[in-house]
Amino acid sequence: MDPHRALNYARAGRKRFVSELTEFLRFPSVSSQPERAGDLRRCAAWLARHLKKIGLDHVRVIPTKGNPIVYASWRRTRDRPTLIFYGHYDVLPGEPLSEWRTPPFVPTLENNALHARGAADDKGQLFSHVKAIESYLKTEGALPVNVICIFEGEEEIGSPNLSYFVERNRRALKAIAAVISDTRMISADQPAISYAQRGGLRAEIEVHGPPQELHSGAFGGAVHNPAMALCSIIAGLHDEEGRVTIPGFYDEVREWSGKERSSMARSGPSDDAILRDAKVEEGWGEPGYSLYERTTIRPDVSVNGILGGHTGHGAKGVIPASALAKISFRLVPDQDPHRIAQLLRDHISRVTPSTVSVTLRTMSSIHPALISRSHSAVQAASHAYRKAFGKPAVFIRSGGSIPVVHTFQNVLGIPAVLMGFGLPDDNIHGPNEKFHLPIFYKAVETCIWYFKLASTLGHSIREPQAKEWSL
Amino acid sequence: MDPHRALNYARAGRKRFVSELTEFLRFPSVSSQPERAGDLRRCAAWLARHLKKIGLDHVRVIPTKGNPIVYASWRRTRDRPTLIFYGHYDVLPGEPLSEWRTPPFVPTLENNALHARGAADDKGQLFSHVKAIESYLKTEGALPVNVICIFEGEEEIGSPNLSYFVERNRRALKAIAAVISDTRMISADQPAISYAQRGGLRAEIEVHGPPQELHSGAFGGAVHNPAMALCSIIAGLHDEEGRVTIPGFYDEVREWSGKERSSMARSGPSDDAILRDAKVEEGWGEPGYSLYERTTIRPDVSVNGILGGHTGHGAKGVIPASALAKISFRLVPDQDPHRIAQLLRDHISRVTPSTVSVTLRTMSSIHPALISRSHSAVQAASHAYRKAFGKPAVFIRSGGSIPVVHTFQNVLGIPAVLMGFGLPDDNIHGPNEKFHLPIFYKAVETCIWYFKLASTLGHSIREPQAKEWSL
Numbered sequence: 001m002d003p004h005r006a007l008n009y010a011r012a013g014r015k016r017f018v019s020e021l022t023e024f025l026r027f028p029s030v031s032s033q034p035e036r037a038g039d040l041r042r043c044a045a046w047l048a049r050h051l052k053k054i055g056l057d058h059v060r061v062i063p064t065k066g067n068p069i070v071y072a073s074w075r076r077t078r079d080r081p082t083l084i085f086y087g088h089y090d091v092l093p094g095e096p097l098s099e100w101r102t103p104p105f106v107p108t109l110e111n112n113a114l115h116a117r118g119a120a121d122d123k124g125q126l127f128s129h130v131k132a133i134e135s136y137l138k139t140e141g142a143l144p145v146n147v148i149c150i151f152e153g154e155e156e157i158g159s160p161n162l163s164y165f166v167e168r169n170r171r172a173l174k175a176i177a178a179v180i181s182d183t184r185m186i187s188a189d190q191p192a193i194s195y196a197q198r199g200g201l202r203a204e205i206e207v208h209g210p211p212q213e214l215h216s217g218a219f220g221g222a223v224h225n226p227a228m229a230l231c232s233i234i235a236g237l238h239d240e241e242g243r244v245t246i247p248g249f250y251d252e253v254r255e256w257s258g259k260e261r262s263s264m265a266r267s268g269p270s271d272d273a274i275l276r277d278a279k280v281e282e283g284w285g286e287p288g289y290s291l292y293e294r295t296t297i298r299p300d301v302s303v304n305g306i307l308g309g310h311t312g313h314g315a316k317g318v319i320p321a322s323a324l325a326k327i328s329f330r331l332v333p334d335q336d337p338h339r340i341a342q343l344l345r346d347h348i349s350r351v352t353p354s355t356v357s358v359t360l361r362t363m364s365s366i367h368p369a370l371i372s373r374s375h376s377a378v379q380a381a382s383h384a385y386r387k388a389f390g391k392p393a394v395f396i397r398s399g400g401s402i403p404v405v406h407t408f409q410n411v412l413g414i415p416a417v418l419m420g421f422g423l424p425d426d427n428i429h430g431p432n433e434k435f436h437l438p439i440f441y442k443a444v445e446t447c448i449w450y451f452k453l454a455s456t457l458g459h460s461i462r463e464p465q466a467k468e469w470s471l
Numbered sequence: 472m473d474p475h476r477a478l479n480y481a482r483a484g485r486k487r488f489v490s491e492l493t494e495f496l497r498f499p500s501v502s503s504q505p506e507r508a509g510d511l512r513r514c515a516a517w518l519a520r521h522l523k524k525i526g527l528d529h530v531r532v533i534p535t536k537g538n539p540i541v542y543a544s545w546r547r548t549r550d551r552p553t554l555i556f557y558g559h560y561d562v563l564p565g566e567p568l569s570e571w572r573t574p575p576f577v578p579t580l581e582n583n584a585l586h587a588r589g590a591a592d593d594k595g596q597l598f599s600h601v602k603a604i605e606s607y608l609k610t611e612g613a614l615p616v617n618v619i620c621i622f623e624g625e626e627e628i629g630s631p632n633l634s635y636f637v638e639r640n641r642r643a644l645k646a647i648a649a650v651i652s653d654t655r656m657i658s659a660d661q662p663a664i665s666y667a668q669r670g671g672l673r674a675e676i677e678v679h680g681p682p683q684e685l686h687s688g689a690f691g692g693a694v695h696n697p698a699m700a701l702c703s704i705i706a707g708l709h710d711e712e713g714r715v716t717i718p719g720f721y722d723e724v725r726e727w728s729g730k731e732r733s734s735m736a737r738s739g740p741s742d743d744a745i746l747r748d749a750k751v752e753e754g755w756g757e758p759g760y761s762l763y764e765r766t767t768i769r770p771d772v773s774v775n776g777i778l779g780g781h782t783g784h785g786a787k788g789v790i791p792a793s794a795l796a797k798i799s800f801r802l803v804p805d806q807d808p809h810r811i812a813q814l815l816r817d818h819i820s821r822v823t824p825s826t827v828s829v830t831l832r833t834m835s836s837i838h839p840a841l842i843s844r845s846h847s848a849v850q851a852a853s854h855a856y857r858k859a860f861g862k863p864a865v866f867i868r869s870g871g872s873i874p875v876v877h878t879f880q881n882v883l884g885i886p887a888v889l890m891g892f893g894l895p896d897d898n899i900h901g902p903n904e905k906f907h908l909p910i911f912y913k914a915v916e917t918c919i920w921y922f923k924l925a926s927t928l929g930h931s932i933r934e935p936q937a938k939e940w941s942l
Contacts, residue, residue, distance in 0.1 A: 099683060218870045219749050220771045225774055231777070235702045311795070316775055
């Protein structure tokens with residue numbers, strides 16, 4: 001099946017594609033805000049209608065304990081391989097709204113980029129797959145490969161219900177690889193394929209002091225302030241140089257060979273590039289590692305949010321009753337999130353003074369993942385990039401976590417092909433998130449090429465994952 | 472002038488007094504919230520109308536740069552001393568509202584106490600003075616002493632505009648003492664007069680990291696997290712034992728004689744009593760001092776609020792752009808708030824790492840104050856308590872700060888007579904603040920007696936304040 005008619009269709013349809021993506025971005029499908037559940041349902045229904053319209057079969061909105069999964073497939077050729085396309089239609093909150101130039105759920109075209117929460121992460125990238133599928137179906141009436149689409153609504157909260165779905169349907173989900181576009185390129189003209197993802201563990205540390213706020217004049221100096229006790233606990237998570245102090249935290253962290261580290265230094269972003277992307281002047285963290293290494297092969301823990309006492313206008317002379325920190329670990333092979341949760345629990349109970357009490361809640365955890373760069377479905381992605389961008393992809397490690405990568409590997413035994421289309425300055429997770437339109441158009445074309453290139457792959461490539469784990 | 476007709480009037484009027492106080496408490500006169508300025512104006516107007524109605528002269532609502540001062544006087548006797556009655560009609564915020572059993576600005580009668588923000592601090596106590604004045608004017612047509620009422624609307628934000636008013640009007644405000652009911656009793660049957668107030672200094676420490684939130688997967692471990700840097704700064708304000716670490720912080724702190732400390736141990740609350748009031752099991756703070764001493768003759772710094780990053784529902788994997796802590800120092804003789812502000816500034820710039828930047832804002836400051844226990848206007852208050860409560864007052868130090876005490880001493884050269892009517896469990900500054908009605912009734916009677924007892928004092932008692940400062 002020649003891809004050129006599909007490519008021409010995609011080029012001719014760009015304007016419409018953007019206006020459809022704009023519709024998709026209007027849903028405030030924030031999975032971490034329970035009051036948005038209706039918006040997530042409406043967004044899923046919109047997406048399902050769209051998949052039906054472009055000609056996919058078996059379109060379903062599958063309920064879960066949380067937000068629904070949008071499922072669709074096209075499996076009409078017996079002699080071609082099957083690919084899973086995974087993406088997520090849920091997004092992070094828009095808050096803090098004051099930092100956005102335009103409202104996060106009013107998609108705005110500016111400097112040839114669509115600005116909205118979820119523009120790059122992940123609605124825009126997911127939509128590139130959808131438009132590539134449409135381009136074939138509307139021109140050829142068929143796809144070069146069999147396709148299963150799994151678009152979930154809970155990625156940003158750790159995909160709590162997806163593993164169950166994948167496990168229960170492992171037979172029906174037989175495929176050679178899962179294609180995921182939810183990562184970044186090196187720059188607008190240098191595509192990248194991610195071959196490593198950090199794992200994660202979220203936790204909330206809540207320190208309780210007096211049962212109610214106290215007057216800080218009457219009691220200040222005599223009653224332990226829970227906000228200050230929390231600060232001590234948080235400050236104590238790192239030593240002065242930026243190493244995590246939790247005993248045993250680094251025990252399972254894999255050390256990489258000099259060869260791998262040199263290869264990372266060649267292919268990955270420089271310290272300068274990372275600082276430029278972050279818009280900060282100086283790096284921070286564990287000594288002995290480049291910034292790229294610190295964000296990929298080294299683990300860390302961040303405070304994502306902290307709250308306690310009077311935070312409104314003006315002053316209120318109180319000792320708060322409690323204070324809360326939301327923290328998240330980023331884990332690397334061979335750290336096990338469950339073991340890290342236990343180490344954290346032990347550490348917190350050791351360092352909590354008797355003058356306060358601590359509630360520790362550990363939430364969603366994600367296993368770190370490595371993907372074979374030599375897997376032919378991964379190599380095909382690099383070729384597809386070359387067709388669309390004129391350059392093959394470089395292979396990079398990613399600091400983030402896509403929970404399902406580990407699930408696809410572990411349950412289905414297939415690699416995730418992480419074809420990213422985000423740009424380093426897309427402000428993923430931050431205010432003014434955007435998706436660059438020229439990249440969107442090339443992303444659709446890359447996917448069109450990928451369908452073509454993947455169509456010649458064997459039905460059931462099962463290259464051993466374990467090989468990669470001992471790189 | 473015999474006080475019995477006034478006393479009988481007050482007893483007969485109790486029910487009405489409570490219903491008037493309820494009206495007064497309904498104004499959400501929160502001085503720290505600029506959007507409440509209209510409520511403060513309406514509350515001041517209500518109070519002024521009330522003072523006019525009970526028969527005071529020269530009632531004025533005096534505008535300031537902030538909230539107005541309600542002024543009234545009754546100066547019709549040439550041969551009697553003049554007393555200033557000071558109180559404040561502004562209150563702290565009701566937030567966090569979820570911790571209130573009843574809304575803070577819907578006064579609710581429960582267990583013989585009126586529950587509302589400001590019930591004890593200070594509307595209820597201020598109103599005791601007003602009702603005592605009314606009881607004389609409505610029965611005798613006159614007061615036993617001359618009276619100046621100064622009721623301000625900015626006490627809870629550090630009285631930023633009151634000093635200017637007092638200084639500009641120092642001649643017109645000639646008096647022998649300023650009576651302030653804005654402190655606490657030991658218990659419902661043990662009245663207390665405060666002879667020491669801690670000073671204060673408020674500050675906000677804001678740590679800035681990247682110019683926008685960053686993805687904690689992409690950058691965690693390589694970019695300094697401002698919430699974590701803030702935690703280190705806050706944690707570093709105390710050593711492990713609870714002593715403040717800011718160099719020079721204790722340099723000017725006065726050491727008290729064994730005699731004074733023994734007398735404090737006898738008259739002041741025990742550690743157990745303080746823990747019971749705070750509803751905590753264990754004390755905290757500077758070693759070598761009782762809890763009463765830690766909250767009165769020793770200085771401290773508290774975090775009143777802390778905020779940074781994502782604090783809403785669920786998770787958001789970000790490195791915040793900034794984090795903020797609101798802190799307040801409680802200072803003791805002979806600490807100077809301006810010098811402490813400079814020490815803090817020096818300390819913060821010394822401990823801030825180069826990976827983040829800090830904005831330090833120091834706000835309202837209050838000088839610590841000591842009041843002569845032997846001043847006859849103070850002694851008269853103790854006698855008045857004996858008349859109403861059957862027991863003379865004990866003299867205690869207070870951990871809080873009433874900014875105007877130092878102003879009255881410094882500018883007018885007169886002592887503040889701190890006749891407190893709050894109970895230790897009134898939850899001043901906390902949720903479910905209340906004012907116990909039997910105490911309200913006795914407070915009115917105590918004031919009625921005080922008028923009578925003060926009427927025999929000389930016109931211009933000017934006992935040297937300095938004497939007390941070398942106790």
